[in-house]
Amino acid sequence: MENPFPILGFDVGGTKVAVSLVLSDGTLVASSRVPNKEREPDDVLPAMVSAGKSLLADAGMTRDDLKAVGVCTPSPLDFKNGIVMAPSNLKKWKHVPIRDYLSEAFGVRAFFDNDSNASGLAEWLFGSGVGTQDMLYISISTGIGAGVIANGRLVRGATCDAGEVGHMILDVNGPLCNCGLRGCWEAFSGGRAIAQRVQRELANSPNSAVVQLAGGNIDNIDMKTISDAVEANDPYACAIWDEMMERHAQAIGMLHNIFNPSIIALGTIAIQCGDLFMKPLLERVKKYGWKQPREACSIVPGKLGSKLGEYAGASVALYALHELGEWDLPWQNN
Ligand SMILES: [Zn+2]
Structure with missing residues (x-):
């Protein structure tokens, strides 16, 4: 060697x-x-x-x-x-x-x-994907994107836009996305979209637990504030979290069936929130993909962190x- x-x-x-x-x-x-x-x-x-x-x-x-x-x-x-x-x-x-x-x-x-491709390659070569032929690394941060490894090769597509999974339409009547489409996964469950939604919905609720956790300043609300409110069992934050997890499960279930990977590694929020994120995801994803590809796949937080x-x-x-x-x-x- x-x-x-x-x-x-x-x-x-x-x-x-x-x-x-x-x-x-x-x-x-x-x-x-x-x-x-x-x-x-x-x-x-x-x-x-x-x-x-x-x-x-x-x-x-x-x-x-x-x-x-x-x-x-x-x-x-x-x-x-x-x-x-x-x-x-x-x-x-x-x-x-x-x-x-x-x-x-x-x-x-x-x-x-x-x-996204670079992160997927890093996690494949040196993280949770070592030794596999088929894996996805999905970054779930302000936006959502993936690096896709299929048959031992990075999938770039014709214009290097493969892996833009955050812009799969989950509901054509859903919220408007930054990309101009409506109802993208990212428009439902990206960190920026969720924070903006909560800021809008709580604009007149200064006593809400989420606003309190943001130090009383609505502009400071982010995924961390929301996940803190979920851990404190705030009903509004829990309802938002449930909706968000349902959309994550829907999208990840689709990806199971399309790519049949042996690993789906999740970045950022999954690493920061641990079980608060992973448990509801693993429970809900069963509804959105076939049993065989699902059982062949480990969904894990990214190892390189x-x-x-x-x-x-x-x-x-x-x-x-x-x-x-x-x-x-x-x-x-x-
Ligand atoms: Zn979009």
Whole structure:
């Protein structure tokens, strides 16, 4: 087995960029963060490069040791040309050729993908999906998106939009979604949609337990406030939670039947809330999919947890090298 080689990973998010030095055997050597809130890409890109160079120097490595760079950003993006296309939480990043910029800066090949795919790859290569051929990683945060691994390959689709599961329509008469459609899974159960709904419904209820938990300020209501109110058995919050879990179960039941995965790993809220989230989900999902695919699948909180972002960028590069026949999956050598 060849010696593990180093990869630099960059996970570009709306408030920060996670920069990490990862070895191909999954060792996270070191990581740092570059602030990205409301900043111009012309400022952030050079800061990303110097953060990457510092990680290499601190580990006693140079650019010559580096095998490749991997980077992920939110969608939409031009996958083929490695360009970020002004995602909703990176509005200043208009048509930024991030892949080639990093490739030139480090003098190695750079590989690029969207953050859902990158998270799915990270959880597959180094988290709960290790050794499987079919898995989904679903991030349930402000929005909902998935990275889909089928038959041992990442599913990108024709325009790199595969895995946009948050915009499956669960009820065409449902609430309006940010994407312009009506009744998307995310419009029912995404963190932003739920918080906005509760803020609207409790606008005139200052004594509600949820508003109290938000310090009396309706604008502070978020998923954490709502889950705290559920734990305190507040009837309104429990009713919202039940509705939310029903929609999660409906969507995940569909995904069972479409992909027949052996693992569905859930990110963010499932990790933060644990049983409060997982128990009602596992109970309700039985109604929404066939028994055989359901029984073949473990639905679990993601294993990498808060380390996911540190593996995401590097996993993009590792998977690209795997597709090129230059790197075996971690379990292929065993
Ligand atoms: Zn939508």
